[in-house]
Amino acid sequence: MEIVGTYVRPGSVAEAEAIQEELRSRLRFAPLAARPSTVAGLDVAYAGDGEGDGLVAAAVVVLDAVTFEVVDQAVSVERPSFPYVPGLFAFREVPALLSALRALRTEPDVLVCDGHGLAHPRRFGLACHLGLLTGRPSFGVAKTPLLPASVPGAERGASTPLLLDGEEVGRTLRTRPGIRPVHVSPGHLVDLDSCVALTLALTPEYRLPETTRKADALSRVTLKEALSATS
DNA sequence: GCGACAG
DNA sequence: ATCTTGTCGC
Numbered sequence: 001m002e003i004v005g006t007y008v009r010p011g012s013v014a015e016a017e018a019i020q021e022e023l024r025s026r027l028r029f030a031p032l033a034a035r036p037s038t039v040a041g042l043d044v045a046y047a048g049d050g051e052g053d054g055l056v057a058a059a060v061v062v063l064d065a066v067t068f069e070v071v072d073q074a075v076s077v078e079r080p081s082f083p084y085v086p087g088l089f090a091f092r093e094v095p096a097l098l099s100a101l102r103a104l105r106t107e108p109d110v111l112v113c114d115g116h117g118l119a120h121p122r123r124f125g126l127a128c129h130l131g132l133l134t135g136r137p138s139f140g141v142a143k144t145p146l147l148p149a150s151v152p153g154a155e156r157g158a159s160t161p162l163l164l165d166g167e168e169v170g171r172t173l174r175t176r177p178g179i180r181p182v183h184v185s186p187g188h189l190v191d192l193d194s195c196v197a198l199t200l201a202l203t204p205e206y207r208l209p210e211t212t213r214k215a216d217a218l219s220r221v222t223l224k225e226a227l228s229a230t231s
Numbered sequence: 232g233c234g235a236c237a238g
Numbered sequence: 239a240t241c242t243t244g245t246c247g248c
Binding site for chain 1: 235236237238
C-alpha cells in the first residue's frame, strides 16, 4: 500500500516526545464513512534485545471484514532502531511495520494495531503514528493499559471509559465474558464508537481481534525463519 | 526521591 | 516482547 508520510527517527527520548507532541495536532477523528470491506492487523515479534543486535519481525495481515479470510499479507525483518521505552513504543515498531505495509499490494480500509492510540500519556500511541504515516483509518487494541483503567462488567460488550484529564480517550472493553478486557482507542480518521464496534465485530471467538491474532502468528513464524536462516 | 510503565 | 512444564479443555 501507499505510505504518504515520512518517518522521522528520533535521536533521543526528548526528541521522540517532541515528535509525538508535534504530530498529534494533525490527528482527525470521525465515524467511519462506510462499513470497511477489508481490515488489516499488525504485529511484531522480537529476538534478542538492544538496538544494534536483535531482530524485529513485523507482519501485516489483511482480512475480508466479513469472512475473515486472508486477502493479502506482507512481512519485514529489520534491526530495532530504538530501545523499548513505555510511551515511545512506536519508535521501536513503526519502521519495520511501514516496510511491511509498503509491501502490501492492497489498500486496507482500516488498520488494527497491537497497542494504544489516543489512550496514551501524550495522546499519541502507535495507532496514531501509523494512521498519520499511512493516511488510513487506524486504531489500537492493547492487552494492558497505559493509563489507569477500571473494570467493566463481566459480560461481552461491557466497557468503561479510559480517561485522560477528564476526557474519554479510549475504552476498556470486555470481548469475552469473564476474561480480561482489552483497551481500545482511536488512532486516526476513526472515532471511539467505531473502534469499539469494529473490535467487537473482530472478536467473535477470542479475546483479541482476528486481525492481531493472525498478524501475531505470522510475525512469529517470520522471526523463526529469519533466525534459522541467519544461524 | 522511588517505582510503574503499550510491546 | 521473551524465557518456560505441565495442565485444563474443546
